[in-house]
Amino acid sequence: MSEYIFGVDLGGTTVKMGLFDREGNVLEKWEIVTRKDEGGKFILPDIAASIKAKMNEKGISAPDVAGTGIGVPGPVGGDGTVFKAPNLGWGVFSVKEELGKLLDGIRVEAGNDANVAALGEMWKGGGKGFNSLVMVTLGTGVGGGVIIDGRILTGSTGAGGEIGHMHIVDGEPDTCGCGNSGCLEQYASATGVVRLAKRRLEKDDAPSSLRAASNISAKTVFDAVKAGDKVAEEIAEQFGEYLGKGLAAVACVVNPEAFVIGGGVSKAGPVLFDYIEKNYKKFVFHGCSDAKFTLAELGNDAGIYGAARLVLS
Amino acid sequence: MSEYIFGVDLGGTTVKMGLFDREGNVLEKWEIVTRKDEGGKFILPDIAASIKAKMNEKGISAPDVAGTGIGVPGPVGGDGTVFKAPNLGWGVFSVKEELGKLLDGIRVEAGNDANVAALGEMWKGGGKGFNSLVMVTLGTGVGGGVIIDGRILTGSTGAGGEIGHMHIVDGEPDTCGCGNSGCLEQYASATGVVRLAKRRLEKDDAPSSLRAASNISAKTVFDAVKAGDKVAEEIAEQFGEYLGKGLAAVACVVNPEAFVIGGGVSKAGPVLFDYIEKNYKKFVFHGCSDAKFTLAELGNDAGIYGAARLVLS
Numbered sequence: 330m331s332e333y334i335f336g337v338d339l340g341g342t343t344v345k346m347g348l349f350d351r352e353g354n355v356l357e358k359w360e361i362v363t364r365k366d367e368g369g370k371f372i373l374p375d376i377a378a379s380i381k382a383k384m385n386e387k388g389i390s391a392p393d394v395a396g397t398g399i400g401v402p403g404p405v406g407g408d409g410t411v412f413k414a415p416n417l418g419w420g421v422f423s424v425k426e427e428l429g430k431l432l433d434g435i436r437v438e439a440g441n442d443a444n445v446a447a448l449g450e451m452w453k454g455g456g457k458g459f460n461s462l463v464m465v466t467l468g469t470g471v472g473g474g475v476i477i478d479g480r481i482l483t484g485s486t487g488a489g490g491e492i493g494h495m496h497i498v499d500g501e502p503d504t505c506g507c508g509n510s511g512c513l514e515q516y517a518s519a520t521g522v523v524r525l526a527k528r529r530l531e532k533d534d535a536p537s538s539l540r541a542a543s544n545i546s547a548k549t550v551f552d553a554v555k556a557g558d559k560v561a562e563e564i565a566e567q568f569g570e571y572l573g574k575g576l577a578a579v580a581c582v583v584n585p586e587a588f589v590i591g592g593g594v595s596k597a598g599p600v601l602f603d604y605i606e607k608n609y610k611k612f613v614f615h616g617c618s619d620a621k622f623t624l625a626e627l628g629n630d631a632g633i634y635g636a637a638r639l640v641l642s
Numbered sequence: 643m644s645e646y647i648f649g650v651d652l653g654g655t656t657v658k659m660g661l662f663d664r665e666g667n668v669l670e671k672w673e674i675v676t677r678k679d680e681g682g683k684f685i686l687p688d689i690a691a692s693i694k695a696k697m698n699e700k701g702i703s704a705p706d707v708a709g710t711g712i713g714v715p716g717p718v719g720g721d722g723t724v725f726k727a728p729n730l731g732w733g734v735f736s737v738k739e740e741l742g743k744l745l746d747g748i749r750v751e752a753g754n755d756a757n758v759a760a761l762g763e764m765w766k767g768g769g770k771g772f773n774s775l776v777m778v779t780l781g782t783g784v785g786g787g788v789i790i791d792g793r794i795l796t797g798s799t800g801a802g803g804e805i806g807h808m809h810i811v812d813g814e815p816d817t818c819g820c821g822n823s824g825c826l827e828q829y830a831s832a833t834g835v836v837r838l839a840k841r842r843l844e845k846d847d848a849p850s851s852l853r854a855a856s857n858i859s860a861k862t863v864f865d866a867v868k869a870g871d872k873v874a875e876e877i878a879e880q881f882g883e884y885l886g887k888g889l890a891a892v893a894c895v896v897n898p899e900a901f902v903i904g905g906g907v908s909k910a911g912p913v914l915f916d917y918i919e920k921n922y923k924k925f926v927f928h929g930c931s932d933a934k935f936t937l938a939e940l941g942n943d944a945g946i947y948g949a950a951r952l953v954l955s
Contacts, residue, residue: 340770365854404929426873474788477795477894482790484774484897485897489895489897490895495891496925507927578891581803582805582895584799584803613821619799620798
């Protein structure tokens with residue numbers, strides 16, 4: 330039986346790569362630069378060359394490789410077609426086929442990076458032991474990945490799990506990156522928490538340690554929450570209400586066993602759950618109220634784990 | 643090859659039953675009464691007896707039957723376990739196993755009735771040709787069924803597709819049947835449209851044909867819309883905003899190819915789409931804006947079709 334799997338997490342700056350065994354143990358990790366010149370045409374050949382070099386180095390022959398999985402920063406269809414990935418300069422084509430050819434027929438599976446990270450967390454991270462979960466990545470934006478019965482829910486146009494663009498607030502004056510306004514991402518991302526904090530601080534003169542901060546971030550807000558700052562607690566409450574409400578809406582669609590919370594904002598730790606879970610339970614349909622909340626554990630490695638796991642799906 | 647399938651739609655008053663061929667042609671339809679006495683213990687034996695009688699009548703032997711599918715009014719797990727069905731007096735047990743025993747080993751598949759109806763519409767109704775869709779039943783309540791890659795999304799506790807209980811409006815004074823308030827069902831069901839109508843009419847004295855109606859229903863509202871009544875149009879706009887917003891939220895989770903709209907309110911016909919689709923497009927993530935909207939076509943037969951289709955899943 331083929332004993333190795335390559336997991337590739339293709340980002341806008343670097344490509345993270347991992348060599349795994351079938352049990353999901355990472356045997357080696359490395360990175361290469363993402364060459365975006367000329368419409369990103371070098372990216373897949375660079376990845377293939379790096380995989381082949383690793384195979385040579387380790388004395389691994391093609392039949393020893395069960396496959397290569399790759400996470401791509403853009404919508405990817407169930408058949409491995411990337412619809413577009415503007416960050417890479419890519420248009421519409423089959424990553425699965427192209428990379429497969431470059432790897433001389435080694436099996437390739439492709440998915441959207443957020444969805445693939447969700448699969449990684451299910452396999453070896455905060456979602457271990459769950460078979461259906463929603464990963465929520467609170468980073469620069471809010472990403473989502475829906476896993477049902479151990480498989481990614483891709484969606485008909487690769488937009489499954491785009492929960493950051495769920496409409497949550499009416500009358501929001503700022504425009505979201507997607508062009509709409511009032512999206513979950515505008516309140517629950519790292520920049521969203523800052524938006525909520527600034528608005529709260531401008532509202533009145535209530536004393537808060539945040540007023541002395543030279544640069545407010547999601548971290549300073551949650552650090553202040555932990556220190557008992559009342560204004561910071563109000564901001565966290567507002568964040569929790571919007572996110573809890575959004576996840577309650579997600580639950581009444583896919584009814585997952587668990588929500589796995591990752592991304593920069595999640596570094597605040599379990600204090601987040603005080604605000605998210607309370608509000609989730611307030612808004613959710615009773616049949617979904619037992620969903621578990623866990624923190625992501627794999628950090629930047631979720632992508633390579635999930636990409637490797639794609640091969641076993 | 644086994645050529646017959648039985649489809650059973652178990653309701654609180656009657657059990658609808660159908661004999662199908664594998665292509666989904668209904669060869670015969672009939673009904674029996676749902677005997678709810680003594681905790682509903684007669685229901686499955688009655689169904690089994692009726693199926694056996696039909697087999698006798700038609701000269702069908704067990705090896706000719708590919709299986710029996712059954713839709714149940716309550717949450718049903720992926721393994722055919724009913725979590726509870728209070729309308730029937732049922733607790734937790736495996737319908738799949740019980741009915742299978744009563745049918746002397748004929749294969750049985752079970753699902754929640756709303757989900758099963760969605761499968762029926764995909765197979766032979768308004769969702770024909772789509773592989774992933776969300777069925778939205780606007781009846782006494784708002785039911786939902788999510789189909790992904792031709793299969794029901796059951797959810798971890800059988801609450802997948804419970805979109806009627808998505809929180810849509812803050813500050814709603816009335817309580818929903820589920821115990822929360824502000825649920826989609828409170829505005830988009832038949833009674834929800836009446837709620838919106840009454841509130842609009844109470845707001846001011848604007849002239850409207852609805853003021854003369856002895857009993858306002860969803861039908862009178864949409865009939866008035868078709869007749870050009872401005873107040874009725876405002877009510878429909880409100881209905882469309884809430885439902886469009888809700889379905890946009892559903893889309894950014896599961897990104898379906900289509901929404902199939904059924905239930906009593908859907909009898910208003912295509913005029914509904916003027917209000918639902920416009921608002922859907924306003925709130926939805928751009929990657930999901932191409933979803934199609936269709937009307938359900940099978941009416942009360944969706945359940946028996948979908949139940950039969952369960953056997954082929």
